[in-house]
Amino acid sequence: MNNIELLKDLTQTTYDSVEGYRKAAETAEKSAFKKAFERRRNMRAKTLQHLNNALLANSQPPITDTSVQGEAHQLFLTLTDTFADGDSAIIARVEEGERYITNKFENALADDSGITPSIRLSLREAFRDISEGEKFSAMLEEEFA
Numbered sequence: 001m002n003n004i005e006l007l008k009d010l011t012q013t014t015y016d017s018v019e020g021y022r023k024a025a026e027t028a029e030k031s032a033f034k035k036a037f038e039r040r041r042n043m044r045a046k047t048l049q050h051l052n053n054a055l056l057a058n059s060q061p062p063i064t065d066t067s068v069q070g071e072a073h074q075l076f077l078t079l080t081d082t083f084a085d086g087d088s089a090i091i092a093r094v095e096e097g098e099r100y101i102t103n104k105f106e107n108a109l110a111d112d113s114g115i116t117p118s119i120r121l122s123l124r125e126a127f128r129d130i131s132e133g134e135k136f137s138a139m140l141e142e143e144f145a
Contacts, residue, residue, distance in 0.1 A: 003119050004058055006108055010123060011051040011063045013101050017133070018044045019066050020097045029086050033140075037094070040136055047129040054122035095137040102134045 021041035028034045052062035105127045109120070 003114065003116050004055075004060060006115065007051065007054055007058065007119055007122070008060065008063065010104060010108060010126070011048065011055060012067045013104055014044065014048045014051055014126065014130075015063045015065070016067055017097060017101050018048050020094070024090050024094055028090055033087050033090070036136075036140070037090075040133060043129060044133065047126050051122065051126050054119065057118070091137070091140045094140065098130075098134040098137040101130055105130050 018041055021037050021044055025034050025037035025041060028037055048063070055062055105123065108115075109123055109127060115123070
């Protein structure tokens with residue numbers, strides 16, 4: 001995968017993550033969870049903006065829509081939430097999503113081959129927020145699930 005494809009892929013995953021937090025905030029039963037998910041959505045949206053700016057700096061259009069994979073995952077979540085255990089199920093899905101995005105960023109940054117310094121810097125900066133999201137989901141799981 002070349003630099004631009006990698007940046008687009010990680011930006012798309014980040015966009016899907018923003019949408020996942022939006023859905024979690026809408027679906028959560030407890031107001032504390034709604035607020036927490038909305039705060040994380042806002043923070044992740046800033047990361048998305050940072051990555052979209054990196055795309056623009058590389059003469060690429062920003063990511064502004066959910067991927068097919070993201071849409072399929074959201075449909076799956078909607079169906080499973082119908083039968084699931086309220087906030088506990090949402091917390092489990094958030095943790096699952098955070099593990100997924102964290103692994104994608106870790107794998108991308110671990111592969112030194114061919115990532116330009118400017119894109120690497122953008123990805124490292126974005127990864128800082130992504131790492132906070134994983135800590136957030138782990139804290140939710142420990143305290144509330």
